Amino acid sequence: MPASDSRIDHEMNASPLPPENTAGLRQQVLDWFVRRQRESWSTAEEQALQQWLAADAAHRAAYVQWEQHWRAIDAMPADAIAQLRRNLAHDKALPSATAAAAPTPRPAAAASAPAPAAALPALRRRWLLPSLGMAAAIVMTSGTGLLAWQHWQAQPVFKQAYASQRGQQLQVQLPDGSELRLDTATRLEVAYYRDRREVLLHEGQALFSVQAAPQRPFxxxxxxxxxxxxxTRFSVRFTPGLAGSDGVRVAVEEGKVRVVRRDGAPGPALAQLPEAQTLVAGQQISANPEGGLSPIQAVAAEGIAAWREHRISFVNTPLAQALAEFERYGSTGLTISDPAVAALRLSGTFDPSDIQTLRKVLPHALPVRLQQVAGGLEIRALR
Structure with missing residues (x-):
């Protein structure tokens, strides 16, 4: 092992990283450490740092640990630094799920790397890539540090996809105590990062009961x-394949939420987007498929996620659209071929799993009859 490698491994073993339960302190240390390396670092900032270090012995101890690890990285030979850059770039290109599940494979170019770089993967790379010690590399003047920092921040600490089947509801508890309830035919992905919690709702509707964490917005x-x-507790509906209901609907049961047109912006960028609307309990808002937001409307408590109690409601809704909503929960065995019948308006509250009642109600609520046809019943105009 080269002398520089021995020194690095010795310092890493001699000065362990802060334990996982000091994430808040670790974040503060990293913030101070990064800012101190900038050319714009001022005397006032240095004084503020010294005051912070003097305020608690744990602050100074944690900061000294990061400095020790930095000196270890600083001792790396140039070829090892170059190899680290290649490894980080390679790791960043891999899917995050793969990176989180297993040690990242080395790119093919590593096979021909000089001896000092070849020695890098063992202890040092395990420290630099998946562990928090990697964040100490963010101040490398070569630029490798910025890549390391971005890579570290971009890795989710929890990631999971959930889906409910047609006619099924699904209750999910997340690691922080937040709860999700998925309605029928709903697909979403949950990813928790170090600075935020994120859910991508692909389709369907869900009720969110979110545990408060001001430093980690949801x-x-x-x-x-x-x-x-x-x-807070709120519901979100997104059914892009359902004509007449292909936008997004947000309704708040408790607390408040901020709704914006995101145009593909990821979670961290949402706070900077203009034209935000803030909803409080008892309010709802809708967005069309292009993201245009409607005026805020009042909504009764029983109208928020009524599907929890196996209820769906229609107010002057085209019959074809109402039938499509029923079909989200299961086959109705009903079809419509006449555009005039499809345009008839239906109002009422129904149990989406009780198709027999729907069949009985339709001829009394609308001027229609049910005609037996191949494969089921067709809703036809009453003549």
Whole structure:
């Protein structure tokens, strides 16, 4: 092992990183450490740092640990630094799920790297890439540090996809105590990062009960809309394939949420987007498929996520659209071929799983009859 490698491994073993339960302190140390390396670092900032270090012995101890690790990295030979750059770039290109599940494979170019770089993967790379010690590399003048920092920040600490089947509801508890309830035919992905929590709702509707964490906001990204909360309970619906209901609907049961047109912006960028609307309990808002937001409207408590109680309601809704909503929960065995019948308006509250009642009600609520045809019943105009 080269002498520089021995020194690095010795310092890493001699000065362990702060334990996982000091994430808040670790973040403060990294913030001070990064800012101190900038050319714009001022005397006033240095004084503020010294005051922070003097305020608590734990502050100084943690900061000294990071400085020790920095000196270890600073001792790396140039070829090892170059190899680290290649490894980080390679790791960043890999899917995050793969990077989180297993040690990242070395790119093919590593096979021909000089001896000092070849020695890098063992202890040092395990420290630099998946561990928090990698963040100490952010101040490398070569630029490798910025790549390392971005790579570290971009890795989710928790990631999971959830889906409910047609006619099924699904209850999910997340690591922080937040809860999700998925309605029928709903697909979403949850990813928790170090600075935020994020849910991508692909389709369907869900009720969110979010545990408050002001330093780690909770974002729901759904079609053209982004919703940001700290702690609250609200529902989001996004059914892009359903004519007449292909936008996004957000309704708040408790707390408040911020709704914006995101145009593809990721969670961290939502706070900077203009034209945000803030909803409080008892309010709802809708967005069209392009992200245009409607005026805020009042909504009764029983109208928020009524599907929890196996209820769907229609108010002057085209019959074809109402039938499509029923079909989200299961086959109705009903069809419509006449455009005039499809345009008839239906109002009422129904149990989406009780198709027999729907069949009985339709001829009394609308001027229609049910005609037996191959494969089921057709709703036809009453003549």
């Amino acid at each position: 974002h729901v990204l759904s079609g053209p809309v982004g919703i940001t909360v700290v702690g």
